[in-house]
Each structure stands twice: as C-alpha cells, then as structure tokens.
Amino acid sequence: MGGYPRAGSWKAGLAAYAVAVPLGAVAAGSALAGLAALLGRAPLLAVGAVAAFCVLAGTTVRTGVLPQSRWQIPQSWARLGRPAYAFLFGGILGLGFLTLLSSVGIYALWAFALSGSFALVWPVFLSFGAARAAPVPLVAFAARRTGGYAAPILERAGALAQRAFPLELAVLGAVAVLCLAPS
Amino acid sequence: MTSEVARLSHAAAAASARLAAVAVGVAAGGVAVAAGSVAVVRPAAFVVLAVLVGIGGIRTA
Numbered sequence: 001m002g003g004y005p006r007a008g009s010w011k012a013g014l015a016a017y018a019v020a021v022p023l024g025a026v027a028a029g030s031a032l033a034g035l036a037a038l039l040g041r042a043p044l045l046a047v048g049a050v051a052a053f054c055v056l057a058g059t060t061v062r063t064g065v066l067p068q069s070r071w072q073i074p075q076s077w078a079r080l081g082r083p084a085y086a087f088l089f090g091g092i093l094g095l096g097f098l099t100l101l102s103s104v105g106i107y108a109l110w111a112f113a114l115s116g117s118f119a120l121v122w123p124v125f126l127s128f129g130a131a132r133a134a135p136v137p138l139v140a141f142a143a144r145r146t147g148g149y150a151a152p153i154l155e156r157a158g159a160l161a162q163r164a165f166p167l168e169l170a171v172l173g174a175v176a177v178l179c180l181a182p183s
Numbered sequence: 184m185t186s187e188v189a190r191l192s193h194a195a196a197a198a199s200a201r202l203a204a205v206a207v208g209v210a211a212g213g214v215a216v217a218a219g220s221v222a223v224v225r226p227a228a229f230v231v232l233a234v235l236v237g238i239g240g241i242r243t244a
Contacts, residue, residue: 105232120229135238
C-alpha cells in the first residue's frame with residue numbers, strides 16, 4: 001500500500017484492512033447462502049462435482065483459464081485517505097470475486113455457500129477472510145521490525161504459499177469424496 | 184537445453200506432488216466416509232480448505 005506514512009496512519013490502515021477482509025468474505029458467503037435460501041439450496045452432489053473440477057483444474061495447471069475478474073482496485077482511491085482506502089481494498093479482496101481469484105478452491109467454497117445453511121457457511125468464510133487478511137499485516141510488521149523492504153518478504157511468503165498448494169489439492173480431494181459419497 | 188530439461192523436470196516433480204496430494208486427500212475422505220463421520224468431518228474440511236484458499240491469495244499479491 002506504498003509509501004512511508006506516519007506510524008499512526010500506517011497502523012490504522014493495517015487495522016482497517018485486517019477487519020475489512022473477513023467482513024467482505026462473510027458478506028460474500030452470506031449473500032450466496034441467502035440466495036440459496038431464496039432460490040433453493042444446491043445439492044451436495046453439485047458441491048462435490050465443483051470440488052472435483054477444482055482438483056482437475058489444479059492438477060492440470062489450467063487455473064489460468066478459469067473465469068475470473070482481472071479488475072484492479074484503482075490507486076486513485078487512495079485520495080480517500082489511508083484507513084478508508086485500506087478498508088475498501090480489504091473489503092473488495094475479501095469478497096473474493098471482484099479481483100484475481102486467490103486460488104482455484106474458491107469455487108468449491110462458493111458452491112458450499114450455495115448448498116449450506118448460514119450457520120455452516122459463515123465460519124468457513126470468516127476463516128477464508130482471516131487467512132486472506134493475515135499475510136499483509138504479518139509481512140508489514142516483519143519488514144518494519146527488520147527495517148527492510150516488504151517486497152522480498154512478500155516474495156518469500158508467495159513461494160511458501162505456492163509450496164502449500166498440493167495441501168489445498170489434498171483437502172479439495174477429500175471434500176469431493178465427502179460430498180459425493182452417499183450419506 | 185540444460186535449463187529446458189531442468190524446467191521440465193521441475194514441472195514433472197510438481198505435477199507428481201500434486202497428484203500424490205490428491206490421492207492422499209481422496210483416501211482420507213474415503214476413510215471418513217467408511218468411519219461414518221462425514222457429518223462432522225465435512226464442515227471441518229471446508230474450514231481447512233477456506234484457510235488454504237485464503238493463504239493462497241498471497242500468490243497473487
């Protein structure tokens with residue numbers, strides 16, 4: 001989020017971001033669960049099929065062809081002030097669909113939201129939001145503590161997340177079986 | 184040429200790791216189904232998946 005702002009503004013921006021991402025995520029999950037409550041819930045078999053599709057997409061490295069928005073949050077919005085910009089930035093990232101997808105498995109989360117009750121859906125989307133929000137404050141504090149730049153730390157964190165991708169595929173495989181198995 | 188071989192070798196290793204991970208996940212799901220604990224394990228699996236998908240966002244940062 002650029003520049004070397006005053007410490008107070010920097011912390012307020014991080015706090016706004018850390019709150020907004022989970023809020024955006026829960027809003028997206030709630031909206032989908034509400035839509036399902038109105039129009040009828042998707043069957044678990046459909047959720048399993050989406051999870052299996054995600055596994056296929058993830059193992060064949062075809063994630064780039066999946067439909068996703070390439071819109072970027074305009075930097076001109078920074079004129080709103082750091083906390084407001086960080087809040088908007090975080091909220092939009094938390095929604096999960098207006099910008100680049102965080103990972104292929106998000107399709108399975110959306111399918112789950114369309115199939116489940118709100119009581120089951122919000123903890124899932126809160127977890128997504130918290131995990132989506134966590135790296136930025138952690139990287140920012142690490143950079144601040146070491147007096148270095150955030151970019152190399154962010155790059156290392158990205159490489160670590162890349163190595164964790166098979167774990168996501170494993171959980172997607174388990175989810176597919178858990179949804180497709182007759183209950 | 185050597186770098187191309189190294190790149191292909193790296194891609195093959197990554198693909199193998201992904202396939203092995205899927206196999207482990209499918210097996211774990213199968214065990215949960217066989218144990219009759221789907222109702223408990225399924226919501227927990229979605230929470231874990233949500234965390235991993237969220238962390239994955241750093242790859243696009």
